[in-house]
Amino acid sequence: MPPPLYCVTDATVPATTTELLAGACAARGVAYVPVDVGRFDPCEEAWLRAGDLLFRPAVSYAAVRVEQALFADSVATFxxxxxxxxxxxxxxxxxxxxxxxxxPRTVTLLRNDRAQQRRAVELLGGLPLVVKVPGGEGGVGVMLLESWASLVSVLDHLFAAGRTPQLMTYxxxxxxxxxxxxxxxxxxxxxxxxxxxxxxxxxxxxxxxxxxxxxxxxxxxxxxxxxxxxxxxxxxxxxxxxxxxxxxxxxxFPCYFPQAQVVGGIDVAGAMLGHLLEKSRHLLEI
Ligand SMILES: Nc1ncnc2c1ncn2[C@@H]1O[C@H](COP(=O)(O)OP(=O)(O)O)[C@@H](O)[C@H]1O
Ligand SMILES: [Mg+2]
CATH class of the missing domain: 3.30.470.20 (ATP-grasp fold, B domain)
Incomplete structure (x- = not known):
């Protein structure tokens, strides 16, 4: 019997992601075991067996903690x-x-200082520049600054909001x-x-x-x-x-892999499962 896949999920994980993973498991006789972050009890010890597979498509802080709680060196992960x-x-x-x-040449700004911003713009080769606020996805938080007026007004807002923007060459x-x-x-x-x-x-x-x-x-x-x-x-x-x-x-990491599978017809979930199974075999041999 191949080892089961424990999959750390929550309501934000697209259904396609878990369906493709479950499908790849079924094709290989692997049991697919969803671990719902919302129902996980940190007071109960959770032991995975040596060689079990573990993947976390969920991205929340809580999901990361659940994965850390389930992990052991003998478990196969990415x-x-x-x-x-x-x-x-x-x-x-x-x-x-x-x-x-x-x-792209990048400067992380740590305080709202115009003189420093002028030096950064010069170092990066002048406007236009891109400003990136870490933590976003789907391009949200990545903005184009084409003039000094937009640069200073956007940076004022980002610093007031407590962010640490990165300026980078466009x-x-x-x-x-x-x-x-x-x-x-x-x-x-x-x-x-x-x-x-x-x-x-x-x-x-x-x-x-x-x-x-x-x-x-x-x-x-x-x-x-x-x-x-x-x-x-x-x-x-x-x-x-x-x-x-x-x-x-x-x-x-993790990333939305179903795009390449659903539109492109490339079996990414199969490749993922294959990798984890190979890693599991290797872990059990040692
Ligand atoms: N330095 C850059 N120059 C030109 N376009 C950029 C630059 N950085 C990001 N982009 C554009 O912004 C989009 C989002 O950037 P990315 O770094 O992938 O952030 P996200 O985490 O939102 O996916 C990308 O699709 C890319 O087209
Ligand atoms: Mg991106």
């Missing part, structure tokens, strides 16, 4: 090590830069790729097209935009970014500039 489970990735741009991975004329990495392999890559009247982009609805990509600088960068955040599964956003230069934006 974490590269036990400590990686406690690593939240907030410093990821810095980690990427220190590993020599190409990111990469124009670029294709936004989402690469889905499982283990050390890019299992799907697809284009995100700009929304009308916007500089931000979202996933394509055209199946032709989806591919199982052969190894390339794009997939190598996605795999390296996933490794940098100490994960074995991630949705990596990369801008490919017309010049051929690549700019790594972020590596998301």
């Amino acid at each position: 974490y590269a090590s036990g400590e990686a489970l406690c690593f939240d990735g907030a410093a990821a741009p810095l980690l990427f830069a220190r590993r020599g991975l190409p990111i 990469v124009a004329d670029a294709v936004h790729w989402r690469v889905v990495v499982v283990g050390s392999r890019a299992v799907a890559a697809y284009r995100n097209h700009p929304y009308p009247d916007d500089f931000r982009s979202g996933p394509s609805n055209d199946p032709a935009d989806y591919e199982v990509p052969p190894p390339s600088p794009l997939t190598e960068l996605a795999v390296a970014a996933t490794r940098a955040i100490r994960r074995e599964f991630a949705g990596v956003d990369i801008l490919a500039h017309a010049s051929g230069r690549l700019y790594l934006l972020e590596a998301n």
Whole structure:
């Protein structure tokens, strides 16, 4: 009997995500065991057995705590090590830069100081710039600053709201790729097209935009970014500039993988299950 998959979910997890995972489990004779964050009792000890599989598609703080409570070194996860489970990735741009991975030039502003902002704008090559407020998703919190008037007014608001904005170089004329990495392999890559009247982009609805990509600088960068955040599964956003230069934006874990499966027809959930099962076998052999 293969080991069961414990899946940490809550009401915010899209039904497609859990359905695809449950389907991948059924196809392999794996029992799918949802763990509802809202019903989890922290006073009751929960033991998973050696070799069991664990994945958390839910993103809340509580969901992370439930996953940490269920984890043991003998459980198969998408974490590269036990400590990686406690690593939240907030410093990821810095980690990427220190590993020599190409990111848009970035300055994290720590206080509302105009003189410092002028130096930052100069360092970043002038306006327009992008400002990113960590913690958002779907492009919310990523804003384009085309004039000094918009820069100072937006920054005043962000500091008043207690945020720590990141200013970064605006990469124009670029294709936004989402690469889905499982283990050390890019299992799907697809284009995100700009929304009308916007500089931000979202996933394509055209199946032709989806591919199982052969190894390339794009997939190598996605795999390296996933490794940098100490994960074995991630949705990596990369801008490919017309010049051929690549700019790594972020590596998301967990990520919304059903896009590549439902629209692109690529069996991402199957690849995820396959990876966890292989890891489980390896854990039980040691
Ligand atoms: N430096 C940049 N230059 C140009 N476009 C950017 C830049 N950073 C982000 N974007 C655009 O904004 C969108 C959201 O950025 P991303 O870093 O992926 O944030 P989120 O966490 O919201 O997904 C991306 O789709 C990309 O098109
Ligand atoms: Mg993104």
